[in-house]
Amino acid sequence: MPILSLRNVSKNFGALKVTDDVTFDLDAGQALGIIGPNGAGKSTLFNLITGNIRPNAGQVFLDGVDVTQQSPMDRCRSGVGRSFQIPQPFGHLSVYENLLVAARFGAQLSAAEAEARCMEILRQTGLAASAGKPSGGLSLLSRKRLELARAMATNPRVILLDEIAGGLTEGECGELVDTIKGIHASGTAIIWIEHVLHALTRVVEKLLVLNFGRVLMIGTPAEVMASDQVREIYLGAEA
Numbered sequence: 001m002p003i004l005s006l007r008n009v010s011k012n013f014g015a016l017k018v019t020d021d022v023t024f025d026l027d028a029g030q031a032l033g034i035i036g037p038n039g040a041g042k043s044t045l046f047n048l049i050t051g052n053i054r055p056n057a058g059q060v061f062l063d064g065v066d067v068t069q070q071s072p073m074d075r076c077r078s079g080v081g082r083s084f085q086i087p088q089p090f091g092h093l094s095v096y097e098n099l100l101v102a103a104r105f106g107a108q109l110s111a112a113e114a115e116a117r118c119m120e121i122l123r124q125t126g127l128a129a130s131a132g133k134p135s136g137g138l139s140l141l142s143r144k145r146l147e148l149a150r151a152m153a154t155n156p157r158v159i160l161l162d163e164i165a166g167g168l169t170e171g172e173c174g175e176l177v178d179t180i181k182g183i184h185a186s187g188t189a190i191i192w193i194e195h196v197l198h199a200l201t202r203v204v205e206k207l208l209v210l211n212f213g214r215v216l217m218i219g220t221p222a223e224v225m226a227s228d229q230v231r232e233i234y235l236g237a238e239a
């Protein structure tokens with residue numbers, strides 16, 4: 001059974017149809033990339049999965065359970081973690097304290113469980129040496145790592161990453177990709193919205209192309225990149 005399923009999900013903002021009849025499945029441990037032009041509805045799709053917005057039609061299932069009416073907090077506790085396009089740590093708290101907040105309140109872990117979980121995540125996300133630093137003063141790469149770590153601290157089975165590679169140098173991007181690959185290899189499913197395609201295709205098994213809120217195509221990165229329609233619509237290239 002898929003870990004996450006969307007069935008005929010649609011969302012309108014006034015007259016604007018931002019999500020149009022979206023259906024797809026994500027298997028446990030799978031990594032799926034989402035690409036599409038600006039305004040295609042990618043972030044809206046994440047908000048529909050996390051419960052920050054409710055669809056006008058269709059259903060969202062977690063492990064076969066219809067969670068369409070569940071709050072974001074309930075979905076987080078059911079195993080959906082997320083990062084944000086703009087990092088949102090508590091700047092006055094240390095890296096470790098930020099993770100503790102996510103583990104205690106996001107996943108409702110006990111103090112001892114949260115401590116163990118955070119130590120593991122600090123290692124997994126390459127933040128062990130920065131654990132005691134105030135998160136407000138971190139470099140961009142470390143802030144990205146912290147976003148990843150905060151999503152992982154809620155003990156998710158699927159994490160949603162929203163343009164986490166943007167703004168990094170090639171070298172930094174490679175380091176972040178290695179960290180994300182490690183998280184994927186440890187069994188966490190990933191859905192990743194990303195404009196930095198070479199980063200995305202190093203991690204994901206499948207790409208979903210969104211255009212005007214509709215699923216244009218789902219396939220392997222090679223299949224998607226070979227599609228004339230995708231090249232024309234997404235890359236703006238002549239077919």
Ligand SMILES: Nc1ncnc2c1ncn2[C@@H]1O[C@H](COP(=O)(O)OP(=O)(O)OP(=O)(O)O)[C@@H](O)[C@H]1O
Binds near residue numbers: 038041
């Ligand atoms: N709360 C809202 N109210 C009204 N319109 C909205 C709202 N949220 C998003 N939109 C509109 O929905 C469309 C899709 O936005 P969304 O942010 O999901 O696209 P996106 O694919 O993530 O874009 P980008 O790549 O630029 O981040 C845009 O036209 C946006 O202006």
